[in-house]
């Protein structure tokens with residue numbers, strides 16, 4: 001039976017975020033190493049702001065955010081989701097972070113990305129999922145390629161990060177792919 005609050009994978013499952021997740025999510029978003037690959041780097045999230053973010057997540061159907069949890073012990077290691085869902089063109093933007101850095105490089109992001117892409121096409125009935133990745137974020141780039149995203153273009157020197165400008169790479173996956 002389809003459980004709208006959970007998506008089950010092989011080693012991970014995705015669940016909705018709850019207020020109790022606030023402190024953990026705030027710790028991740030304020031970690032400079034985690035934040036470096038994200039668009040939100042210049043923003044600061046104390047617990048109040050992070051709680052407001054969680055409270056606002058499920059108010060409409062233009063976005064869907066899940067926590068990524070390990071099936072082995074239920075540990076919540078990151079967040080993933082679709083934003084700017086366009087119900088007419090049936091498209092959405094994709095985003096992910098694995099906040100627990102000791103879990104990087106174990107394939108969890110790739111598995112979670114594949115699950116959300118499948119969810120986007122089969123549950124939300126979208127036909128295109130797109131994302132932006134900074135040129136230096138090789139780990140994320142590798143993960144997206146493995147999940148089936150293809151490069152569509154490059155916005156040159158689009159993003160300022162810690163004293164340097166970087167290109168943004170646009171990637172997308174279509175339903176038939």
Ligand SMILES: CC(C)(COP(=O)(O)OP(=O)(O)OC[C@H]1O[C@@H](n2cnc3c(N)ncnc32)[C@H](O)[C@@H]1OP(=O)(O)O)[C@@H](O)C(=O)NCCC(=O)NCCS
Pocket residue numbers: 033034035036037038096097098099103104105106107108109110111132133134137138139140142143146
């Ligand atoms: C990007 C991120 C989601 C990847 O998570 P992850 O669980 O480590 O990803 P995976 O293990 O599924 O895949 C990473 C791939 O990068 C490769 N990789 C690992 N370390 C790397 C490095 N230092 N440089 C380049 N590639 C690397 C891995 O080998 C792996 O590919 P492989 O399975 O073919 O070997 C995670 O590092 C993260 O949350 N970073 C901070 C937030 C962020 O940048 N989000 C993405 C915004 S676009």
